[in-house]
Amino acid sequence: MAIEQDQLSATFAALADPTRRAMLARLATGDADVSELMRPFELAQPTISKHLKVLERAGLVAPGRDAQRRPRTLVATPLKQIDQWLETYRRRWERRFSQLDQYLDTLQKKEKPRARPKR
């Protein structure tokens, strides 16, 4: 059903939209209210509010208050979780296990014998 109750899924889903990533990038330079977050886009105000709600549900943004403004603050914690999730896969690009290596490895597996050449 993919109701996305888990934190990681909600964060990934929130980041899967260029508009929302741009909003985060703006917030990385400092807090901003809705009008300001809206400025770079040709989107209606409710659309921006909706995007903000997605970011808030993911915990990436925290709401503030200043008279009638609602300045948003970036919260990095969910991004840290993503960074930790990446840990399992990190060696695949940091070490000598390149995409090409994997591809060639797959081709070789057709033969079924074993003896992985260690260059």
Place this chain on the structure above:
Amino acid sequence: MAIEQDQLSATFAALADPTRRAMLARLATGDADVSELMRPFELAQPTISKHLKVLERAGLVAPGRDAQRRPRTLVATPLKQIDQWLETYRRRWERRFSQLDQYLDTLQKKEKPRARPKR
């Protein structure tokens, strides 16, 4: 809209599903065909194939061939891109960026959805 033509969006979208993340985790231990990827889940085979298509469109998985099997290989490149994207935000959790961040971080850690006071 959001046709997700950009690589980053496609990758984030693909990762926003626990089933697909589990499939990647399995592939991290070595190539696997559809029957094997299907095993841990109570999902129909076409559903798994669909998930695989999403992962392939994101470039996270490469298709192989072995008689009637289609063993899949993990490709880490899109994950590397995510890692690079995170770079902008990394200092926010590696250092204590601000007092507000600290405060919000601890709030998040509690994650306590208590009963809301009725207004």
Place this chain on the structure above:
DNA sequence: CCTGTAGATTGCTATTTGGTAATATAGCTC
């Protein structure tokens, strides 16, 4: 050929998502 097996494809739901316009609410400022 025929049969069994592994996957892909098709066709169909229900739900979610990104967008909109219209309206409601909250807080200045006069």
Place this chain on the structure above:
DNA sequence: GAGCTATATTACCAAATAGCAATCTACAGG
């Protein structure tokens, strides 16, 4: 309090998604 400003909420639509059962395709072995 009237009016202005900033934002949220509501109601709606179109498209995308996750799921399924049924069917088609490709290949290995007799």
